Amino acid sequence: MDPIALTIVPACSRPEAAPHFAQLQFEAWGHLYPHSSIEQSTFDLRAELLPTTDLALLRMAWLALDPDDSPLGVIMLLGGGEVEPDDALELPGPWLAGLIVDPRSRREGVASALINFVTAKAKDMGFERLRLVTEHEVSFYERRGWVREREVTLNSVPNTVMFTTLAP
Numbered sequence: 001m002d003p004i005a006l007t008i009v010p011a012c013s014r015p016e017a018a019p020h021f022a023q024l025q026f027e028a029w030g031h032l033y034p035h036s037s038i039e040q041s042t043f044d045l046r047a048e049l050l051p052t053t054d055l056a057l058l059r060m061a062w063l064a065l066d067p068d069d070s071p072l073g074v075i076m077l078l079g080g081g082e083v084e085p086d087d088a089l090e091l092p093g094p095w096l097a098g099l100i101v102d103p104r105s106r107r108e109g110v111a112s113a114l115i116n117f118v119t120a121k122a123k124d125m126g127f128e129r130l131r132l133v134t135e136h137e138v139s140f141y142e143r144r145g146w147v148r149e150r151e152v153t154l155n156s157v158p159n160t161v162m163f164t165t166l167a168p
């Protein structure tokens, strides 16, 4: 099957899509982040993009649209907040985060396109390394060149931190 033709836009440009993807994010990771909520994720997905290299402020989200402009998936680039404070000291951002593809649109290359987009964006912004934390998808990211860095726990649940190097 040919890859689907996607457009990637700031998530804030489609605020009506935010609650659906916020719910999917909460279903996937709510058990790892006890202070998370669908309301907070909805707010984050609707926030205006602020392109900054200040990790304390960096919080960007994009949406993949199909050729009919239907939203298929989201991804975020975050400065921090992905791992617990003790680990965060040694694992600085930026972080690829919040990657969710609508279950009806999986295995069509949507996540791969979003990962490539955010990786290129982080590189364009001047970052040299991008991290992520995942509970179940280590091999998915390894197949895309990501490297295991450390085992951590999120709310006592084992997770793996991985990184990719953003070549100059």
Ligand SMILES: CC(C)(COP(=O)(O)OP(=O)(O)OC[C@H]1O[C@@H](n2cnc3c(N)ncnc32)[C@H](O)[C@@H]1OP(=O)(O)O)[C@@H](O)C(=O)NCCC(=O)NCCS
Pocket (backbone or CB within 6 Å): 001, 002, 003, 004, 028, 099, 100, 101, 102, 105, 106, 107, 108, 109, 110, 111, 112, 113, 133, 134, 135, 136, 137, 140, 143
């Ligand atoms: C993990 C997740 C993001 C993957 O999304 P996706 O859009 O299905 O991912 P892709 O389509 O890019 O890749 C999935 C597989 O489909 C295959 N694929 C991609 N396009 C395809 C096509 N046109 N035809 C057939 N297969 C295809 C890919 O080769 C890939 O297999 P591989 O990993 O063996 O290479 C999605 O399952 C999801 O949202 N899961 C829940 C949340 C989650 O786990 N998020 C990420 C973890 S932090």
